[in-house]
Amino acid sequence: MDLALDVRPDATTERRRLRARPRRRHAVLVGAAVAAAAAAGSAGVRANSPWFRSLDKPSWYPPQAAFPIVWTALYGAIAWSSTRALNRAPASRRADIATTLGTNLALNAGWTWAFFRAERPGLAVGEALALDASTISLIRTVGRHDRAAAAVLVPYLAWNVFATALTENIWFRNTP
Incomplete structure (x- = not known):
C-alpha cells in the first residue's frame, strides 16, 4: 500500500499565490510613494x-497638534484606497491610477514648500486649488475600479478644501 502524499499545490492555490504577488x-x-510624499511635505513645514x-x-485655525493626527489618517487612507484600486483594475488601467496618484502626491508635498519655505501664501493657494482638482481626479480614477476605495478618499478631499479656504484666508489677512 503506497501512502505517499502529493504535496504539490493544486491549481487554485497556485493561481492565488501568483495573484498575491502584484x-x-x-x-x-x-x-513607499505615500511615505515619500509625507516625508517631503514634512520637510517643508516650518510651523515655528x-x-x-x-x-x-x-x-478657526486648528491646533498644531491636529495636523500630524489628521495627516497620518489621510495618508493611510490614500495608501489603502490606491492600493485597492490598483489591485482591482485591469493591468491596462493601472498606469492611469499610478499617474493620477503620483501627481496628487507631488502637489500634496509641494503645498508645504510653497507656503512655509517660499513664504508665499498666494502661491500656496494656487497649489491648494490644483491639489483640490487633483484629489477629485484621484477619487474619480479610483472610483472607476472600486467605489468603496473612492469613498475612503472623500475625507481627504474635505480636508484639502478646508486647507484651501484656510490658506486663502491667511493670504488675505496678511496681504498689505
Whole structure:
C-alpha cells in the first residue's frame, strides 16, 4: 500500500499565490510613494518660524497638534484606497491610477514648500486649488475600479478644501 502524499499545490492555490504577488508589490510601491510624499511635505513645514508665527490666522485655525493626527489618517487612507484600486483594475488601467496618484502626491508635498519655505501664501493657494482638482481626479480614477476605495478618499478631499479656504484666508489677512 503506497501512502505517499502529493504535496504539490493544486491549481487554485497556485493561481492565488501568483495573484498575491502584484497585490503585495502594489502595496509596497504605493506605501513607499505615500511615505515619500509625507516625508517631503514634512520637510517643508516650518510651523515655528518667525514668519509663520507672525501671521494673522483666523480663529478657526486648528491646533498644531491636529495636523500630524489628521495627516497620518489621510495618508493611510490614500495608501489603502490606491492600493485597492490598483489591485482591482485591469493591468491596462493601472498606469492611469499610478499617474493620477503620483501627481496628487507631488502637489500634496509641494503645498508645504510653497507656503512655509517660499513664504508665499498666494502661491500656496494656487497649489491648494490644483491639489483640490487633483484629489477629485484621484477619487474619480479610483472610483472607476472600486467605489468603496473612492469613498475612503472623500475625507481627504474635505480636508484639502478646508486647507484651501484656510490658506486663502491667511493670504488675505496678511496681504498689505
